[in-house]
Amino acid sequence: MRFFAHVDDATGVVQTILMSPDDQPPVLVPEAPAHVMVDVTDLSPQPASGWTYNGSVFSPPVADVNRDALLSKAQQALQGNLAYLALNPPTTAQALTQVDALTRQINALIRLVAHALDSTDGT
Numbered sequence: 656m657r658f659f660a661h662v663d664d665a666t667g668v669v670q671t672i673l674m675s676p677d678d679q680p681p682v683l684v685p686e687a688p689a690h691v692m693v694d695v696t697d698l699s700p701q702p703a704s705g706w707t708y709n710g711s712v713f714s715p716p717v718a719d720v721n722r723d724a725l726l727s728k729a730q731q732a733l734q735g736n737l738a739y740l741a742l743n744p745p746t747t748a749q750a751l752t753q754v755d756a757l758t759r760q761i762n763a764l765i766r767l768v769a770h771a772l773d774s775t776d777g778t
Contacts, residue, residue: 657696662708664689669706669713718772725763728778732760 659680661670672695673681680692695702695713702713714720739745739753763778765771 657694658701659692660695660702660706660708660713662691662693664691667707667709669702669704669708671704672702718770721772721775722767724775725767725772725778728763728775729760729767732756732763736760 657675657678657680659673659675661673661681662668663670670690673692675681680694691708693708698713700715702708702715705716707714707716735756736753739749739756742749745753759778763775766775766778
């Protein structure tokens with residue numbers, strides 16, 4: 656059994672993943688728009704609908720990549736915030752640096768909550 660990505664040839668976007676009981680790619684109806692079938696059986700991670708294909712590499716949607724980046728920044732922010740809280744008392748420069756860091760962290764959280772994952776600007 657093999658798995659094939661049905662990729663729109665014009666956009667490079669994976670439309671769906673199809674399963675074939677033999678080693679041959681599934682055949683779509685002749686009226687289907689221009690497409691490419693790519694064997695993805697042995698790929699890890701497995702591409703899915705909405706991923707892009709540039710002719711050699713599959714990539715997850717930008718929103719997925721940005722969400723992962725923002726979540727990683729949130730984990731790092733916890734460490735920085737704990738370090739700041741341990742200062743007794745912080746200097747003015749440290750407080751100003753923390754205000755900048757907190758503004759970026761709030762922007763990241765707003766992007767996550769509002770599903771504004773087209774970018775990570777301001778985070």
